[in-house]
Amino acid sequence: xxxxxxAHIEEIVQLTDDEFARVLPHFIPKTFKKHQIVVHxxxxxxxxxxxxxxxxxxxxxxxxxxxxxxxxxMENWWITDLEAFHNGTNSKFTIDCLEDTTTYVITLExxxxxxxxxxxxxxxxxxxxxAGYIALQKRVLCFISSKAQDRYHNLLxxxxxxxxxxxxxxxxxxxxxxxxxxxxxxx
Amino acid sequence: xxxxxxAHIEEIVQLTDDEFARVLPHFIPKTFKKHQIVVHxxxxxxxxxxxxxxxxxxxxxxxxxxxxxxxxxMENWWITDLEAFHNGTNSKFTIDCLEDTTTYVITLExxxxxxxxxxxxxxxxxxxxxAGYIALQKRVLCFISSKAQDRYHNLLxxxxxxxxxxxxxxxxxxxxxxxxxxxxxxx
DNA sequence: GGAAATACAGGACAATTGTCACAGATATGA
DNA sequence: TCATATCTGTGACAATTGTCCTGTATTTCC
Numbered sequence: 441x442x443x444x445x446x447a448h449i450e451e452i453v454q455l456t457d458d459e460f461a462r463v464l465p466h467f468i469p470k471t472f473k474k475h476q477i478v479v480h481x482x483x484x485x486x487x488x489x490x491x492x493x494x495x496x497x498x499x500x501x502x503x504x505x506x507x508x509x510x511x512x513x514m515e516n517w518w519i520t521d522l523e524a525f526h527n528g529t530n531s532k533f534t535i536d537c538l539e540d541t542t543t544y545v546i547t548l549e550x551x552x553x554x555x556x557x558x559x560x561x562x563x564x565x566x567x568x569x570x571a572g573y574i575a576l577q578k579r580v581l582c583f584i585s586s587k588a589q590d591r592y593h594n595l596l597x598x599x600x601x602x603x604x605x606x607x608x609x610x611x612x613x614x615x616x617x618x619x620x621x622x623x624x625x626x627x
Numbered sequence: 628x629x630x631x632x633x634a635h636i637e638e639i640v641q642l643t644d645d646e647f648a649r650v651l652p653h654f655i656p657k658t659f660k661k662h663q664i665v666v667h668x669x670x671x672x673x674x675x676x677x678x679x680x681x682x683x684x685x686x687x688x689x690x691x692x693x694x695x696x697x698x699x700x701m702e703n704w705w706i707t708d709l710e711a712f713h714n715g716t717n718s719k720f721t722i723d724c725l726e727d728t729t730t731y732v733i734t735l736e737x738x739x740x741x742x743x744x745x746x747x748x749x750x751x752x753x754x755x756x757x758a759g760y761i762a763l764q765k766r767v768l769c770f771i772s773s774k775a776q777d778r779y780h781n782l783l784x785x786x787x788x789x790x791x792x793x794x795x796x797x798x799x800x801x802x803x804x805x806x807x808x809x810x811x812x813x814x
Numbered sequence: 815g816g817a818a819a820t821a822c823a824g825g826a827c828a829a830t831t832g833t834c835a836c837a838g839a840t841a842t843g844a
Numbered sequence: 845t846c847a848t849a850t851c852t853g854t855g856a857c858a859a860t861t862g863t864c865c866t867g868t869a870t871t872t873c874c
Contacts, residue, residue: 500768500772502772506772508768508771508772509771510764510767510768510771522757522760522761522764523761523764526757532768555750555753559746559749562746562749562750562753563742563749565753566749566752566753566756569753569756569757569760570709570713570756572760573709573756573759573760573763574709574710576760576763576764576767577697577709577710577763579767580697580763580766580767580770581687581695581697581719583767583770583803584695584696584697584800584801584802584803585687585689585693585695585803613771614771615771616770616771616772
């Protein structure tokens with residue numbers, strides 16, 4: 441539990457027992473059930489979620505009533521609407537659980553305070569955000585340079601487990617194609 | 628010149644004269660001519676570029692010989708291949724100048740040292756990376772939820788000046804559509 | 815266990831986009 | 845200034861993808 445969080449942070453920055461003791465109180469453990477919604481589209485976003493076990497997704501419903509999946513997050517990943525979380529604006533996305541999920545969550549206030557108290561932690565979050573930036577950039581590159589079929593095969597290589605844990609409708613939504621089109625690639 | 632850099636940083640964190648005097652030496656002024664290449668695809672990436680004046684782009688040539696534009700960067704924007712810059716790997720992109728361009732550049736070593744010396748600067752870069760993450764997320768959302776025409780009109784609203792400074796072939800490449808398709812939207 | 819919801823595949827047709835070819839307009843550089 | 849790139853628009857056709865539909869497993873939940 442707390443060991444997982446510590447190990448996750450220490451992949452980036454080393455912490456003394458004392459330092460980790462100051463970090464931990466900022467994180468609140470929360471568990472959710474499958475199908476439970478943790479952020480509603482157009483609502484405020486209280487938390488950034490670190491997933492210990494389980495699977496969540498963030499998705500936007502557009503005016504035509506269709507759901508577009510922005511992100512999946514599994515064990516050791518973070519998920520939130522980063523823009524809304526940081527700016528205190530309304531969420532562009534709904535975030536919900538595809539499986540029963542246990543998390544640590546942190547508020548913006550806690551995060552800012554933690555970063556001021558412990559510059560190491562600002563470095564940690566900075567590195568994490570950079571990794572997210574790089575992942576998004578790869579996804580954009582896929583969109584501008586590959587056709588749907590190649591994007592699917594690319595995802596298969598990149599995240600083979602995801603395909604198994606998530607129904608294909610959602611994979612299609614994540615890739616920006618219709619379910620039927622995705623079907624054409626997978627005999 | 629240095630005033631622009633300082634103002635840019637102070638949009639995020641306040642600096643004393645003394646602090647800025649410690650920041651400035653880490654930045655190297657460099658000027659480039661139109662069409663000049665500052666990062667070659669598959670080479671190492673020495674710098675992160677902060678643009679004082681001018682316009683650059685980063686783009687990847689895929690195996691079919693086509694150029695796919697990842698990013699444009701104008702005044703007060705940063706540009707580099709962030710993944711290659713941070714990991715010391717080979718660049719996925721070529722970065723070149725669409726206009727004569729004057730910049731401040733910073734090496735990874737300087738950036739890391741600066742962040743250690745002045746936690747404020749780590750916060751500054753963290754905020755900048757977060758902004759980049761949010762921008763990329765919007766772009767991904769466009770790809771999964773809009774058709775080409777809507778993506779174009781969205782870009783028109785978002786960055787009207789860009790359309791004027793950049794040929795449409797490149798706008799098309801940035802949007803991930805052919806030049807001819809883009810032509811169909813612009814009567 | 816059984817009803818209801820969800821997941822998946824496939825066919826037929828329409829809409830969107832890519833490709834190729836050609837032509838005129840504009841910018842660029844010696 | 846003039847020759848040469850580069851940029852842009854357009855039409856015809858092919859390829860890709862979306863939409864609507866039907867039918868069948870499979871899962872979920874009381």
